[in-house]
Amino acid sequence: MSPDLLTSLAIFVLAILVGFEVISKVPATLHTPLMSGANSIHGIVLVGAMFIASQADNPVSYLLAFIATTFGAMNVVGGYVVTDRMLQMFRKKPTAPKAASGSGGASGASGA
């Protein structure tokens, strides 16, 4: 194997280990956004699609590159937008009114 390939293999293995370390700490509640977020990251294959587009020199390659670019762009843009929509919902509601109604109700219940 060429030195370039060996370097790539080293990067690959280390990145897998980094992935295990980074991800194993995520709480279960965030697993769906995480899956969606990771899903957008593999849209990076768009970069590969752009590469084959730059090298295309015949109709078959044009077509393959075009579909690949379209797919990759859909994966990237859609993935990030839908993940953001999910995470947007994990906001905390203002707790003040709830606490007030909670204590008021509690005294009423104990009175009953």
Place this chain on the structure above:
Amino acid sequence: MSQEWLTTVVYLAWLVGAACFVLGLHQMNSPATARNGNRLSAVGMAIAVVATLFGLVTGPGGLSGIAWAIILVGLAIGGGAGWYTARTVKMTAMPQLVSIFNAVGGGAAALVAIDDFIRLSSEGASLSTTIFVVLGAVIGSVTFSGSLIAGGKLQGLIPGKPIYAPGGQLTTIAVAAIAAIGTIVLILGAGGALELTSSTTLIVLGLVVATGLIFGITMVLPIGGADMPVVISLLNSFTGTAAAMAGFVIQNPVLIISGALVGASGGILTKLMADAMNRSVLNIIAGGFGGGEGTVAAMTGVGGSVRAVSADDAAIQMAYAQNVIIVPGYGLAVAQAQHQVRELAELLESRGVEVKYAIHPVAGRMPGHMNVLLAEANVPYPQLKEMEEINPEFDRADVALVVGANDVTNPAARRPGNAISGMPILNVDHAKSIIVIKRSMGRGYAGMDNELYTDPKTGMLFADAKEGLAALAVAVKAL
């Protein structure tokens, strides 16, 4: 700038992008920073894409007019379609959209590999390059068709129940064998051990891709709808791997790093989910007991009688309770009753009842999906409690309201010798009183009777999750 400088700048930009992905994923550890993490990851993606475009334009030969057109039109159409569907999809349909995005990602990886292969087969590729190209094409094809089937099952376009191809698992194995043989032939051809003309190699590649596509279909069809989250997670991991393979082919570090990251994350998620269901990933993929009938059901006889309860009675119990724990499950997600449950919870809170939600790790249709659904219905995040956190609290709970959850509440899991033995469950049976909203006495995914339902403390409210919750809300209001 000299060419070397330009290459260096582009390469460094790719590394910045890859670093953003790692840091972004790390920030998704906590709800407070998760959104920033996702944005950081998106910034990394933008940097990587722009750097690539810059590198292509300034590289030797530049970018032809046609290539520009392909890239810009592709970005516009794909990006637009992704943006539109992601903005407009209902949150309950979100798992299938993620599956579709996964499918197109896998498809893109396969197409990149196929195009590379066609180019390389006329030039004569090295052995190692061929291995990565063929692996990318096969894995990408499997994820493409498999994710489409998974999405179709979740959407209800394809029946969620296990479907077996003619010949069953044998067909799947045969298809996989053909794909494997084709892959080996291509690799031997590249290694010089076999004499293949370039047209033969293309035909073999076509065969490998076709069998990859068929394998994706026959692999996912026999898996039940409730297992789809595990499958999507697994396919997500596959797509990452396919992207990394493409990275090896074009010697691109950002593809390799991101692909490996996603491969690892998908793998972990898949294992976590399978663990939570007390099953092995292999078991699920092999169609396990999802399709089996009667084999495990005989373990428990229907001992004891079931007590039905009316919405009015249930409402009184909850309204005069100190604290209520709501246990939402798959049935709530299917009935899209998240708004009704929040409405009921707010009514109870306004009467001074403390309400919490007990979220099993695999509640809903994807890990954490229940949180997303409830968050969409404006349930405050602090009320959502994970299993380890809420389990001790069931002992103090006056009422546990189970909505469309079954196997994850079955006390039989604590005993050895049945299908769900050892599965982590919510201690719903520890509550002083239990109300279960369920359409019928039908069995859950594991095909077992739930002992919780015959517990003397349990009242069954037979209704669809949405109707049942709405009836409870009306009854509480009327009190």
